[in-house]
Amino acid sequence: MTVDTDPVQSDRNRDALTAAHLYYMQDLTMDAIAQELHTSRSSVSRLLSHARATGLVDIQIKSPLDAPSHLEQQIEARFQITAHVVPVPDSASDVDRLERVALSVARILGRYFDSNMTMGIAWGSTMNAISRHVTPKQTHNSQIVQLNGAGNMRTTGLGYASEILGRFGTAFGAHVQQFPVPAFFDNPATKQALWRERSISRLIDMQAIMDIALFGLGSPFSGVISRVYAGGYLEQAEFDELSAARVVGDVATVFYRADGSADGIALNERSTGPDFTVLRRTPRRICVVAGHSKLASLRGALAAQLITDLFVDESTARALIETA
């Protein structure tokens, strides 16, 4: 993270701040601002971009009473959660969907996360997309904790996951706590043993007291195969095992069925993600879903009560309501 003590940065920020004032509060044109700041219009344009990108300027969209769209209201009523439906045209591709939902989440995240908080972060394509857009916000004494290991037979997974974690960390000026374990152990006993190690148990303890959990959903048995299933984390036998157990999805590599149950799914004993009973104690559990392929998975996660705040694209939201 970059601490803001660089004098040139501070200058830049001061200018960005006045520029933002003049532009957003006083409706001056960039040209006019350029004159006041004795620079060129392009520089002002860049200053303002900088101001927005660094969260110096915060653009909120109010829901003035009526705004919870019809869909959001329905979802909230049916599932007792807070819903954010992201408008996306039906024609959009699944990657578009993900990208646009992720962007919305990234922009709003600073509203939830603050100083002295701990946020648990999963990994996967959804989290990756979000991480690439998080709007920075300075916080103090805050922590980003990795929810589940990312290693597999081929790599330690540190690169991919830590890249994601790192982006959140720098954006919020938070300490990043990596979780250097594989996604799944071969042997449950290894997990038990490791969990008793102080270096690891410290992390588990942090997960237990985190204020926010942020995660996408895995959906093993649908069109788009999520990273967990394509990245060499699971072998065919394990895949078959999930299928036999009628698993519909996972949160941080912990699996569940359509009715939300997770008992008796052997793979969970070897998984490094937080147990659902632990996860459910987290006050705010933000789930990000894009695309119909995750619909079954989403239903399961809702049934399992894993979600308190849902971000979902419009058409998936509609599908969720209509076929429920």
Add this chain to the structure above:
Amino acid sequence: MTVDTDPVQSDRNRDALTAAHLYYMQDLTMDAIAQELHTSRSSVSRLLSHARATGLVDIQIKSPLDAPSHLEQQIEARFQITAHVVPVPDSASDVDRLERVALSVARILGRYFDSNMTMGIAWGSTMNAISRHVTPKQTHNSQIVQLNGAGNMRTTGLGYASEILGRFGTAFGAHVQQFPVPAFFDNPATKQALWRERSISRLIDMQAIMDIALFGLGSPFSGVISRVYAGGYLEQAEFDELSAARVVGDVATVFYRADGSADGIALNERSTGPDFTVLRRTPRRICVVAGHSKLASLRGALAAQLITDLFVDESTARALIETA
């Protein structure tokens, strides 16, 4: 006030809301939004304007720790108030200054005023400028109270003052309480009598419990003559009286000297503005000042402890610090 039950308005708002999402949260171009909403790009432009104008989109500027500009810090330290310095180029004219400070205040006012609150409002050119730009915000059970009468020998003053009051009222969906009395009575006894009338005392009572007071400053003895002094409210004899009493300014037609004292100023006995002892009980007292001509007046108001939140243009702020 317009209650938002008109179906066509609600449609418009819904569209404006999605447009705002797409534009500000997802960075789509207006063209793209037009396609999604099945309308023209111009309409989207208009929708977005509408969204901003109605406060549907709220643009905030964060002060990430260091941002209280040097000036603001100095003012806050010296006078124990919250200061908002509005950047305005030194070359700007006094009307420019006022306009730009007023715009900034108007934009930020919704941050202070909320449901179930009562706000006292003065009148004058400063308040007029602000009123023309207030960003709407729906509130419930809130009140706008006129602080001082606006009548004079020639008119009841209801037109001018109520225009200002009305704009605040509609912007916040608040009840407006007019104060149908002259700015100054001819005879103090009339004031005493009237103050005992229930219709009037109700208003006085509301002033006593208001949460916010919003006012500009009058400056009788400086270049620009404020509305109170030009509008036929005072006669030459009264003007001389003020001069003799070494008055430097007024808040809602109640006068004070450079040291903040107001005792023994005869005119105050006939003024309809709130007594300073009453005013000082208001938790938040927002004062808006633009232009050097009000400097002496500002000093006096600060000495009198009439201000908790100050909005001032940069160059006046600088003058305030430098010559204090």
Add this chain to the structure above:
DNA sequence: GGACTCCTTGCACGTATGTTCATTCCGGTT
């Protein structure tokens, strides 16, 4: 000291946006 990189700046261009104007659409009236 010079050659190098890295960063910042202003210009110029193409694109995105605000606004005017003629037109259409809608609700109410005759």
Add this chain to the structure above:
DNA sequence: AACCGGAATGAACATACGTGCAAGGAGTCC
């Protein structure tokens, strides 16, 4: 049914804005 404002619309125009690019400057390494 015809007529009439008034509001909303899209086309066209005029600005305002974002960005690639080349030039300049500051720092660093040889």
